[in-house]
Amino acid sequence: MTLKELGFKHKTDKANHGYLDAYEKYISKIAGVKNILEIGVRTGASLRMWKEYFKSALVDGVDINPDCKKHEQPGIRVFIGDQVDHKFLDTLNDEYDLIIDDGSHVNKWTVDTFNHLFKRLKKGGVYILEDMQCSYQDLQKINAKVKWSGMSYVPKIPIQQRETIDNLLVKLSYCVDQGSIESVNIHKGFILVVK
Numbered sequence: 001m002t003l004k005e006l007g008f009k010h011k012t013d014k015a016n017h018g019y020l021d022a023y024e025k026y027i028s029k030i031a032g033v034k035n036i037l038e039i040g041v042r043t044g045a046s047l048r049m050w051k052e053y054f055k056s057a058l059v060d061g062v063d064i065n066p067d068c069k070k071h072e073q074p075g076i077r078v079f080i081g082d083q084v085d086h087k088f089l090d091t092l093n094d095e096y097d098l099i100i101d102d103g104s105h106v107n108k109w110t111v112d113t114f115n116h117l118f119k120r121l122k123k124g125g126v127y128i129l130e131d132m133q134c135s136y137q138d139l140q141k142i143n144a145k146v147k148w149s150g151m152s153y154v155p156k157i158p159i160q161q162r163e164t165i166d167n168l169l170v171k172l173s174y175c176v177d178q179g180s181i182e183s184v185n186i187h188k189g190f191i192l193v194v195k
């Protein structure tokens with residue numbers, strides 16, 4: 001089955017967003033995928049999709065909502081914590097082939113997590129920053145705290161304090177020039193970095 005077919009089978013909204021054909025183009029080039037990390041578990045749908053696609057990989061999920069622990073099953077581990085808690089992130093695996101951030105979608109936190117976790121991505125691995133359209137929404141106006149799953153769990157930072165992704169992109173394009181990152185790919189709805 002293709003990644004997109006598996007996405008629909010497991011009912012992750014990544015399939016409806018039309019991300020999965022593009023993801024497959026990049027991730028099929030990663031050799032011998034052993035470890036995957038996704039920030040944002042919710043129903044566990046995408047973790048099950050990854051597990052079925054990469055049958056011999058160990059899939060780790062991170063979510064701030066303690067209820068998500070119930071989505072653990074053989075080959076899928078769920079860790080409960082905040083994506084900006086560096087001490088918590090340091091307890092995760094040392095190396096990943098694929099990292100997907102589908103967590104808070106608040107730029108300030110997305111960038112913070114990227115800066116902390118990118119060193120754990122293997123050379124040739126892929127890091128995906130998902131749902132970047134959220135960067136251009138006024139979180140106050142759309143009442144994100146109520147509408148976005150997860151927002152209610154993280155009230156400690158006022159939601160208007162989000163940052164744009166621009167600074168990160170400038171830094172990454174410099175890294176591509178210097179040869180420390182292979183490519184930065186901007187698609188509708190997501191940014192995909194190949195190390």
Ligand SMILES: C[S@@+](CC[C@H](N)C(=O)[O-])C[C@H]1O[C@@H](n2cnc3c(N)ncnc32)[C@H](O)[C@@H]1O
Nearest residue numbers: 012040042045046063064082083102103104150
């Ligand atoms: C869009 S859902 C994830 C959907 C899942 N990846 C899928 O495709 O099936 C976002 C999840 O991120 C979690 N989340 C929100 N803020 C977070 C944070 N600061 N740290 C960790 N998880 C967070 C929410 O609890 C929610 O379950």
